[in-house]
Amino acid sequence: MKKAIQLAGAALALTAASSLAQASTQTSTLENVKERGYIQCGVSTGLPGFSTPDEKGNWTGIDVDVCRAMAAATLGNADKVKFIPLTAKERFTALQSGEIDVLSRNTTWTQTRDTSLGLNFVGVNYYDGQGFMVKKNLGVSSALELDGATVCIQAGTTTELNMADYFREHSMTYQPLVFDTSAQSVQGFESGRCDMLTSDQSQLYALRTKLAKPDEAIVLPEVISKEPLGPVVRQGDDQWLNIAKWSLYALVNGEELGLTSDNIDAKMTTDNPAISRFIGKTGPGGKALNLPDDFAYQIVKQVGNYDEIFERNVGAKSPLLIKRGINALWKDGGIVYAPPFR
Amino acid sequence: MIVNDKNIPSRPAPASTRGIAGWLRENLFSTPGNSVLTFMGLAFLVWAIPPIFQWAVLQADFIGVNKEACTSEGACWVFVSARFQQFMYGFYPDTELWRVNIFFAQMTAVLVWVLWDKMPRRTWGGVWFLTGFPLTSFILLHGGFLGLETVETHKWGGLMLTLVLSLVGMVIALPIGILLALGRRSDMPAVSSFCTVFIEIWRGVPLITILFMASVMLPLFIPGDIELDKLARAMIGISLFEAALIAEVIRGGLQAMPKGQYEAADAMGLSYWQGMRLIIMPQVLKISIPGIVNTFVQLFKDTSLVLIIGLFDLLAVMQAGITDVNWPNISIEAFVFTGFVFWAFCFGMSRYSVALERKLDTGHKS
CATH class of the missing domain: 3.40.190.10 (Periplasmic binding protein-like II)
Structure with missing residues (x-):
């Protein structure tokens, strides 16, 4: 009896789930x-x-x-x-x-x-386009002044490749510091483990609001990719x-x-x-x-x-x-x- | 001749084994090694608890509506209260929240009815839990009947969605799992190979893949004029996946049954289904409780994977919340709160299973 009840319940639940299906028509x-x-x-x-x-x-x-x-x-x-x-x-x-x-x-x-x-x-x-964020007290106004800098990057994104291209093009060197998520990279930036943070500019502005003191960071004008x-x-x-x-x-x-x-x-x-x-x-x-x-x-x-x-x-x-x-x-x-x- | 016709009065146990001192000695300081471990544990608690307590309670802000209300050093629980409605109901329309509240209330009532052994007529509770409860909940939450406004499933979210997904998963997975386990041990080659193939395929694929297939591939295969709701697809995927896991738990229980039990059922002249229902299954389910509850706890936590198909369960709503630019630096509070809610439910389930095992214990554990 109990089994039969359970079976009936399962059947009902399935029907209920499938009745969530909606019909739509194929017109314009x-x-x-x-x-x-x-x-x-x-x-x-x-x-x-x-x-x-x-x-x-x-x-x-x-x-x-x-x-x-x-x-x-x-x-x-x-x-x-x-x-x-x-x-x-x-x-x-x-x-x-x-x-x-x-x-x-x-x-x-x-x-x-x-x-x-x-x-x-x-x-x-x-x-949009990839850009850089630095702390104001670094006194930098262009990414070209950042030869040898440590850069916080998110792993596995095209930003990593764009970054490499850009620095090679201007024959500068940099030290990548790779993080898994944007939240981690912004923390790395805030704690001073890197000189700058790179990502899409719109992202950088959003990440900046997550800093304890957003006013102390600026997004540099350079854009190094087209998005x-x-x-x-x-x-x-x-x-x-x-x-x-x-x-x-x-x-x-x-x-x-x-x-x-x-x-x-x-x-x-x-x-x-x-x-x-x-x-x-x-x-x-x-x-x-x-x-x-x-x-x-x-x-x-x-x-x-x-x-x-x-x-x-x-x-x-x-x-x-x-x-x-x-x-x-x-x-x-x-x-x-x-x-x-x- | 001296005959001692009086018993020597019983004396109390030595002071060193009584009371708090005795308990401490026996449980915490029984050997030098244990004493060291006890002191290390105490030192850890003294080191860890006060800062956490200070952060979470003493220096925390509870009242307010926005980030400006969080002026002290500690946790900013204002975020949780500001977004509480979203954490509980997702994007369910304001005016229809009473329907979700009725769902929560009915769920609590029915679960107490079914699970608490002092309640009367629990069989009827079970019947209602498996029939009336899903039906009324569907009507309530989805609407579109009886003059209730339709609330589409993409507006469902938060704790409500987590509960709906796990309840549907559990209720569907258990009976299907039992049937699959019986089928896999069947003498009929067609039935047993079908069940084996089904279980091995569903169990061998990660849940995240199943959800992704259900969300991304399935719509491309079915004709365009049939549009199966994303939530329904996720429910079917989760239920079948869990059914395969439950089937293996039950099969373990079936194999643990002594052969004599099966033979006894045959000797009594019971049919296969009678024997299963009256003799085998009650014992199998009892010894499978830890495994089943383990699977359910896992299912409850796994429901957060629906995040990858864009359904906003409790965790996903929280993650969407912390991207809000008006609430900087809020992620720790949000994760702690969500973790606590998940823990509370999972811990509740596991305590119930312990109580159930104790109640059903017949004293001869095999």
Whole structure:
């Protein structure tokens, strides 16, 4: 009797587990999203400034806001996003298998990833690159002054190789001190076991906040590798790729036109032709994308322009305090550039 | 003639073997070597405990909402209280937390009902634990029935997810494990080879690989219009893996049974299943308790591996929390708290198993 009961219990539990299965249909991503009522967005399991859950479990970050912008464009509501945390290893499979609609997880755009995985990179929402952090009292202002220095590095990353290349190129020597995790390497740096710490710059700024006295360390201006980070979509759905691209461009164009979430309503009546094209009163609007004409307005109104997103997540209004640098608009000396709304 | 017709009154034991002094002498200072070890142990405690106590309690901050509340030298438990909701419920929506609380309450009640031998009608408790409890918990936590709002599994997390994963794992793994163990010893070649192959494959692969396969490979094999929830995939993977481990524990118990027990069952004219149910299994399960509980404790801790497939169990929620730039230098407190929670559950399980062994002990240990 007891066995029979246990068996019945097992069967029931299995049924319950399998009824978690959901059905989805194989149509275009946009139709799927509209039918479902939300975008499935793959994010990291916690990277400060890019995608991280706060105390309330709300996701914030520069990568998170890209997904929110896409939700504002497609569904008219930036909150209609389901964030799915993914590890670095499973992120591409999750996209390939349709578990997510867009991957926005500080992913570096490389040739291999773009061409051989059945994925398309949408653009770049943050230009990252490997940099150096040193203590201020070292009195160093450039990495070129660091001949013979001891460097804290994380094991098994491309940073190790970039580092070697850079020092060989400038015929300098260095002493590597290798750690397993970024937390350990920052501790090594703090306790003075190495003169400098190297990693991606955005990481360095995040690690700096973990120091007991963040003010005593600076991130040097040198960038020794290219790490363009951006959202990724599945290959083969050009409409969805276009929607992702133009959501990203809307953020940048919004900044260029001086539209912010606060002032865009006031500028609705302007006769500036670029702005009235942007908000969809004239010009192509969203018809070819199968979106409402005011999709760019919704993005800026609900999420903000690129500048707002940058400053609140990684810039001056965040603990990371990253300067715009090459992530400034093209007309301000950076390389952030978007095709016009025309 | 003198006849002593009185017993000599019994005298108390020598003072050196009585009371605290006697206990100390017998247990701590019985030989010079033991005395040295005792002093070394005491010295270690004196050296280690006060700083830890000072850090964790005396100089710690408990009250507040943000990092600024942590002004003293010691631990900053404010972090744990600020993120307590996330540690317990993951990203479960605020307005629906009562459902998780009912789940916790029901779980406690049912476990006490089933596990505490002074409770009435424990058989019914067992039936409810295996049928009604999983069903009501699923309805409660997932929703989508009876007007309850659906809470998708990607919002589950924290201690709740850890408990759900380990309970499902235990409840499914034990019966399947028993069947697999019986199957492996079966006389029927088809059954026995199937069970052997199943057990060896699942047991021979690391759990982390199974989870990874379930999360990454499986979605590529099944057609696109069927989307199996990530949590369900993880549950199935964990359950089958644990079933293979349990099967080997039970098989050990089956082999420890004297042949006479099997023959006695046959001689009584009992069928195979009757014999197993009435004679063999009760004894096998009893001697397998340490092994089974060991597997369960391991399962409870192994659930943190779901971190690699992006599910936020207690450990993963904590790790996501310490990346928060508003809380620098918080990792030690977070790890200590998480470690303590895991330890409390595992220690509870192991104490229960000890009590169960004592209760079921029939005095003739084989």
